[in-house]
Amino acid sequence: MSGWRLFLWIAAAYNLVIGLGAFLAAEWGSPGAVNGVLIFAFGLLYALVAREPKRFAPILLAGILGKAMVVLMLGPPNWTDGGDPAIGAIVAGDLLFALGFAAFLIALRRRG
Template identity: 45%
Template sequence: MIQRAILWLAAAYNLVIGAAALFAPAEHVEARVVGLLVLCFGVVYALVASDIARFRPVLWAGVIGKAGVVVLMAPLVQAGLLPGYVGVILTGDALFMAAFVWILLRREGSG
């Protein structure tokens, strides 16, 4: 099922990016806290993937979180205030946000 695959991919994406930020020794504590929260969202997406019918509504938190991150950080990337790789991460966030909306709007028994 494509929905489950998307959710497991989102979980892995968040776990990897979150762990990288959390355990980056040179990062400030604020960046490490963000990494922890990103990692926690990865756990949430894994939980949803394990039982989509039961946890599907939880994806609204992912939609809101990813939309918020993109809206807040994209202008900083465009202004050159954040490294270019952050733009790549934000593109992934935007794609996952769109996928989450698609999953949320699908009928319960479909795809």
């Protein structure tokens, strides 16, 4: 379980850093600021899961959905010519975390 905990702590840090950065870069009350707060809040949720993975694992279902939607919406336009490479890299991270969350939930279910 320690490898999964490390993965979950990294996911938490990822969201906390990106969310805080997005919030601080945005104008107060703007959609960008709201997005930053939501990204940051998901980081807090991932930290809860990292602390008690078995207890809070179902939270990751919301994380998978959120990250999958971000990938679908922002991946294609930012992974092609003319896209923003920084956003493309962040979205690629979201894809990896969504896949990792799914793998964790599958592994947890198999262990019973």
